[in-house]
Amino acid sequence: MLIPGDPATVLLGSRATPETVAALNAQMGLNLPLPERLFQFLARALTGNLGNDVLSGRPVSLMLLEALPNTALLAVTSIFMAILVGFPLGAVSALYPRGLFDQVIAFISVGFVSAPSFVSSIFLLLMFALWLNWFPVLGAGDIGDPLDQLWHVVLPAVALAVTWVGYIARLLRSSLLEVLNEPYVRTMRAYGVPETVVVMKYALKPACIPTLAILGMGVGELLGGAVFAEVIFNRPGLGSLIYGAIELRNYPVVQGGVVVIVLLFVLTNLLVDLSYAWIDPRVRAKLAPKANATK
Amino acid sequence: MTLSALLSIRALDVHYATERGPAQVLRGVDIDIPENSVVGIVGESGSGKSTLALAIMDLLPPNATQCAASYSFEGEDLVAQTLAERRRLRGTEMAMIFQDPMSSLHPLHAIGTQMVDTQRAKYPGVAAGELWQRASAMLTRVGVPDAAARMSRYPHEFSGGMRQRVMIAMALLVQPKLLIADEPTTALDATIEAQIIELLSDVRRDIRGSVILISHSLGLVADLCDHVIVMYGGKVIEVGKVDDVFSRPQHPYTEALLACEISPWQTSDPSAPLPRIRGSPPDPVEPPVGCVFAARCPQCFDRCSLPPETKWLDSGRAVACWLR
Amino acid sequence: MMGRQLLFQVMATRAGAFGLIVVALLLAVAIFSPLFASYNPNAIAPIDRLQGPSVVHFFGTDQLGRDLYSRVVYGTRIAVGVSVVVMSISLGIGMLMGIVAAYAPRVIDQLILLIFDIINSFPRLILALALVAVLGAGLSNVILLISVVFIPQFGRVARAQTIAIRNSLFLEAEQVLGTQPWRILLHHLLPNIIGPIFVLSSMNIPVVITIEAGLSFLGVGVRPPLASWGGLLHDGYTYLDQSPWLAVFAGLALIFATLGFTLLGEALRDAIDPKLRQPQ
Numbered sequence: 048m049l050i051p052g053d054p055a056t057v058l059l060g061s062r063a064t065p066e067t068v069a070a071l072n073a074q075m076g077l078n079l080p081l082p083e084r085l086f087q088f089l090a091r092a093l094t095g096n097l098g099n100d101v102l103s104g105r106p107v108s109l110m111l112l113e114a115l116p117n118t119a120l121l122a123v124t125s126i127f128m129a130i131l132v133g134f135p136l137g138a139v140s141a142l143y144p145r146g147l148f149d150q151v152i153a154f155i156s157v158g159f160v161s162a163p164s165f166v167s168s169i170f171l172l173l174m175f176a177l178w179l180n181w182f183p184v185l186g187a188g189d190i191g192d193p194l195d196q197l198w199h200v201v202l203p204a205v206a207l208a209v210t211w212v213g214y215i216a217r218l219l220r221s222s223l224l225e226v227l228n229e230p231y232v233r234t235m236r237a238y239g240v241p242e243t244v245v246v247m248k249y250a251l252k253p254a255c256i257p258t259l260a261i262l263g264m265g266v267g268e269l270l271g272g273a274v275f276a277e278v279i280f281n282r283p284g285l286g287s288l289i290y291g292a293i294e295l296r297n298y299p300v301v302q303g304g305v306v307v308i309v310l311l312f313v314l315t316n317l318l319v320d321l322s323y324a325w326i327d328p329r330v331r332a333k334l335a336p337k338a339n340a341t342k
Numbered sequence: 343m344t345l346s347a348l349l350s351i352r353a354l355d356v357h358y359a360t361e362r363g364p365a366q367v368l369r370g371v372d373i374d375i376p377e378n379s380v381v382g383i384v385g386e387s388g389s390g391k392s393t394l395a396l397a398i399m400d401l402l403p404p405n406a407t408q409c410a411a412s413y414s415f416e417g418e419d420l421v422a423q424t425l426a427e428r429r430r431l432r433g434t435e436m437a438m439i440f441q442d443p444m445s446s447l448h449p450l451h452a453i454g455t456q457m458v459d460t461q462r463a464k465y466p467g468v469a470a471g472e473l474w475q476r477a478s479a480m481l482t483r484v485g486v487p488d489a490a491a492r493m494s495r496y497p498h499e500f501s502g503g504m505r506q507r508v509m510i511a512m513a514l515l516v517q518p519k520l521l522i523a524d525e526p527t528t529a530l531d532a533t534i535e536a537q538i539i540e541l542l543s544d545v546r547r548d549i550r551g552s553v554i555l556i557s558h559s560l561g562l563v564a565d566l567c568d569h570v571i572v573m574y575g576g577k578v579i580e581v582g583k584v585d586d587v588f589s590r591p592q593h594p595y596t597e598a599l600l601a602c603e604i605s606p607w608q609t610s611d612p613s614a615p616l617p618r619i620r621g622s623p624p625d626p627v628e629p630p631v632g633c634v635f636a637a638r639c640p641q642c643f644d645r646c647s648l649p650p651e652t653k654w655l656d657s658g659r660a661v662a663c664w665l666r
Numbered sequence: 667m668m669g670r671q672l673l674f675q676v677m678a679t680r681a682g683a684f685g686l687i688v689v690a691l692l693l694a695v696a697i698f699s700p701l702f703a704s705y706n707p708n709a710i711a712p713i714d715r716l717q718g719p720s721v722v723h724f725f726g727t728d729q730l731g732r733d734l735y736s737r738v739v740y741g742t743r744i745a746v747g748v749s750v751v752v753m754s755i756s757l758g759i760g761m762l763m764g765i766v767a768a769y770a771p772r773v774i775d776q777l778i779l780l781i782f783d784i785i786n787s788f789p790r791l792i793l794a795l796a797l798v799a800v801l802g803a804g805l806s807n808v809i810l811l812i813s814v815v816f817i818p819q820f821g822r823v824a825r826a827q828t829i830a831i832r833n834s835l836f837l838e839a840e841q842v843l844g845t846q847p848w849r850i851l852l853h854h855l856l857p858n859i860i861g862p863i864f865v866l867s868s869m870n871i872p873v874v875i876t877i878e879a880g881l882s883f884l885g886v887g888v889r890p891p892l893a894s895w896g897g898l899l900h901d902g903y904t905y906l907d908q909s910p911w912l913a914v915f916a917g918l919a920l921i922f923a924t925l926g927f928t929l930l931g932e933a934l935r936d937a938i939d940p941k942l943r944q945p946q
Contacts, residue, residue: 239463
């Protein structure tokens with residue numbers, strides 16, 4: 048639980064006296080007003096200097112760089128899993144709307160979409176690691192042994208992915224249903240194009256676009272969920288770094304970690320926006336206007 | 343009844359499921375399309391013309407239900423066939439040109455790709471490269487300049503008139519026995535419309551089959567068609583050769599329709615009110631019991647409270663009106 | 667009249683009806699917690715620690731022997747209470763900022779939009795976590811800081827609607843007639859805004875519940891002895907190998923609540939604005 052008190056008191060522990068606390072505060076710059084601290088922080092951050100870890104004195108940027116790959120692995124794996132499972136479920140639901148499959152998936156989707164990721168994490172931990180012993184309980188696996196690392200990432204990635212599978216499936220389902228009634232799909236059917244080709248080649252692509260938008264936003268939620276997953280499964284990464292830092296009032300690390308996460312979030316959304324150009328030639332045309340179409 | 347009918351449908355009913363209840367869009371429609379002829383279908387918005395076209399091609403949306411007493415194409419009875427067998431006609435013997443070419447062409451694929459895929463049903467063994475060449479040649483035929491380069495372009499890079507030419511080319515490529523053109527010029531500017539009409543009359547000779555031209559423009563139908571079917575409120579109310587029907591209309595609705603056509607060289611008083619048909623089309627959710635036009639007909643009498651039977655006059659003329 | 671119609675539409679689907687019942691149940695439990703609880707949620711009895719479900723303790727006991735069922739019941743107060751208050755604060759501040767932005771000079775408008783964008787550029791949980799880390803935990807802090815996260819949504823809606831009617835002719839007409847500008851604004855703005863605001867609120871409540879529970883789980887949320895479900899989950903996690911029941915029931919409570927509010931929110935959205943609805 049969070050220990051009450053300011054950073055200096057916490058750090059000094061039993062050695063805390065009013066003088067030492069004041070001295071440490073001054074050294075850490077904590078006696079300056081908040082806006083000034085913020086400004087200093089941002090100014091330094093622009094040059095890549097995110098300050099130093101209060102405990103060890105190591106540069107924060109280094110610590111974050113060490114932690115980043117673990118979180119990235121977790122995030123990428125869970126997105127991958129969510130798409131791999133969610134897409135087919137959504138597609139099949141759209142092909143046989145209101146059928147039994149569709150209703151079952153819809154029911155499961157809503158249930159899983161609602162469950163907070165840390166609840167799923169704990170339940171999965173309970174069931175598959177503690178009771179069944181199929182997966183390891185803690186850690187990220189031995190460095191240098193990719194298979195071991197993969198084995199360790201499965202459960203947390205599944206916990207994060209579970210929330211997203213339902214979301215993706217439902218979103219794809221409704222996008223597909225809309226697209227399948229569009230006039231341009233009707234043209235293809237009018238010329239006898241087989242339904243499989245209609246769906247896979249002509250309907251799926253436009254249906255992906257709204258799904259992509261949600262994915263971009265979802266990465267933010269995913270990063271939030273990653274914090275919990277790392278704490279619960281005791282994995283190293285940005286999340287557990289930030290969490291540990293909060294407990295100890297290790298502000299530089301907290302600030303640096305939040306900055307990195309926000310950057311990742313913004314970057315991912317940028318990538319999503321760029322992917323629109325890749326998928327939709329109309330967007331490409333707007334970005335790089337060509338000569339006007341002739342009459 | 344014509345003997346050599348390419349397409350013959352009896353008692354076609356189509357209704358849509360709506361929030362207010364089923365909407366009867368087509369009721370008891372009988373159609374005969376003779377071989378090697380151009381048949382126009384005219385009527386105002388909501389008369390069911392487009393629905394008829396989609397029903398023939400089995401392209402109605404999922405909330406629509408269609409059934410017919412008989413439906414024969416080239417002598418074969420289609421009602422007895424399975425859905426899959428019926429749909430084999432699509433893109434091989436039947437083709438359709440849609441109303442709005444912008445929304446009818448896939449925005450994310452090149453024109454060439456789409457034109458190749460639409461030929462595959464008709465020419466399954468032919469290589470994609472060959473189909474591409476044929477499509478390119480056809481684009482030139484319909485008047486698209488620089489066709490070879492245009493094949494790799496996307497629909498949004500074409501103007502409205504060009505897109506419609508693409509659609510026409512698509513249809514011609516599969517050499518259908520029946521080509522349905524659903525209001526091909528409605529979405530186009532007047533000048534472009536003239537070009538497309540010219541194109542249509544030009545390629546009419548290339549088509550070794552029949553054409554159904556759906557339009558609300560009587561002038562267009564008069565120009566291009568041999569026969570005409572007049573529809574109102576989901577029913578066929580008059581049928582016959584185009585010159586016949588337009589010069590000697592037998593149904594009050596046809597008369598009124600013709601009266602509404604404005605000739606630019608009319609010498610009548612410009613300050614006089616434009617002729618119009620009083621009232622509004624029937625509500626498909628609650629269709630009238632008697633004659634479908636009775637509420638707006640200037641010559642309606644007591645017998646009109648019963649649905650009129652179709653009277654067959656000479657030489658392929660038919661009209662559904664108690665007055666005849 | 668409109669309320670009753672809404673009720674019928676929501677009850678029409680199984681999902682909507684389920685959501686409504688669940689939410690009603692949760693509200694009842696939150697308001698009348700003392701009636702539902704069987705024990706004092708803070709009553710410590712170390713002898714009975716970490717027991718499983720029984721007739722005496724429906725959900726078992728926690729590590730200090732407190733009755734889990736009663737703690738879950740009182741946790742409902744936190745979950746529901748925090749979400750409702752947070753939504754109200756976000757709504758109030760957001761709408762105010764939105765309306766101001768619509769009428770203010772361009773500079774202020776851009777500034778407000780910038781604030782919205784900055785808030786939106788953070789993943790929601792991370793923002794709440796960062797704010798709480800810097801400004802401290804505790805119930806009132808949690809409520810205020812989580813509210814920040816949701817201000818832009820309401821702000822944008824309010825701003826857009828205000829801009830839409832700001833230039834309408836009837837506004838000018840009424841001003842000519844002498845009606846107070848505030849009156850005009852509210853009178854015309856409120857009907858247009860109520861739908862989207864209602865939908866946004868109901869769709870966001872499960873998110874607030876999740877964030878609050880998450881913060882409490884990490885130890886930076888509501889402080890003990892207040893029994894937040896997140897806090898219970900934390901205890902459950904700590905003692906997972908000794909007794910799974912803590913985690914199980916706390917988790918189930920969370921799932922139940924988020925599911926119910928989500929279903930109700932979606933049913934409301936379908937009823938209020940079909941344009942927002944996904945096709946069936």
